[in-house]
Amino acid sequence: MNQSPYYFLTNTDIEIWNNSLDCDCEVDECISNHKLCALCKKVIIFNSYEACQPTSQYKWNIDHIIPKSRFNELTNYANLRNIYNVNDKKNKQITHVICNKIKGDEFNPNFENGFGFINNTNI
Numbered sequence: 001m002n003q004s005p006y007y008f009l010t011n012t013d014i015e016i017w018n019n020s021l022d023c024d025c026e027v028d029e030c031i032s033n034h035k036l037c038a039l040c041k042k043v044i045i046f047n048s049y050e051a052c053q054p055t056s057q058y059k060w061n062i063d064h065i066i067p068k069s070r071f072n073e074l075t076n077y078a079n080l081r082n083i084y085n086v087n088d089k090k091n092k093q094i095t096h097v098i099c100n101k102i103k104g105d106e107f108n109p110n111f112e113n114g115f116g117f118i119n120n121t122n123i
């Protein structure tokens with residue numbers, strides 16, 4: 001426990017983190033430690049990666065925008081997004097674990113995040 005997220009995340013995961021929506025709150029560590037969830041647009045704290053802080057309400061992981069389980073069924077939508085492999089970084093986004101669970105295996109092609117906005121009142 002208390003292992004750095006760098007221990008668990010791949011270089012691609014870090015790239016996905018870096019390319020995520022920026023937070024701009026007042027906290028000193030904001031630039032180095034905050035991004036926004038693709039689903040609820042509220043803060044995600046880097047050090048709260050789920051493998052590091054499994055009990056945190058802020059825990060986060062990486063969501064497949066087009067769900068793994070439905071990738072074959074949704075190939076046409078994947079192609080429209082130039083995604084040719086379920087694990088392509090273009091098919092991934094950072095989300096709170098609770099937001100990711102709400103999204104489940106849904107996919108709505110009208111939204112870049114594959115779902116729409118989640119009003120997450122737990123954060």
Ligand SMILES: [Zn+2]
Nearest residue numbers: 023025030034
């Ligand atoms: Zn912040």
Ligand SMILES: [Zn+2]
Nearest residue numbers: 037040096099
């Ligand atoms: Zn969220």
